[in-house]
Amino acid sequence: LKLDTEGYHAVFLPPARAPLIERNAILLLEFDGPPVMRGFGVSNFDLCRPFLKAGYTMLWMDHRTLHATARLVTEASYDPVIETNSLAILLPPDFA
Numbered sequence: 016l017k018l019d020t021e022g023y024h025a026v027f028l029p030p031a032r033a034p035l036i037e038r039n040a041i042l043l044l045e046f047d048g049p050p051v052m053r054g055f056g057v058s059n060f061d062l063c064r065p066f067l068k069a070g071y072t073m074l075w076m077d078h079r080t081l082h083a084t085a086r087l088v089t090e091a092s093y094d095p096v097i098e099t100n101s102l103a104i105l106l107p108p109d110f111a
Contacts, residue, residue, distance in 0.1 A: 019045040025055035028062050036069045039107035046075075046101045060093055063105060070108040077101045 024044060035042065046059040063073055067090055075097050076085035088097060097103070
């Protein structure tokens, strides 16, 4: 499942989390920057946290830079730098 909804993932992702986790869905999210997400009252990481708690692995990358950077993000390694227009892949435990 690939999502690029200009911040509206903050609306439809929370009620869909349980079935997505249950089905071991792989998600590709395009994150939006803080101005967009503030309008929804949530951060990109807040939306991903339940997946991490369910054993998912999150790979984050800034695809808009000349030398794209990628990193593994966990709850413990969260860095606000990911709260920008970027990409995240959420992989269920069986695929990580």
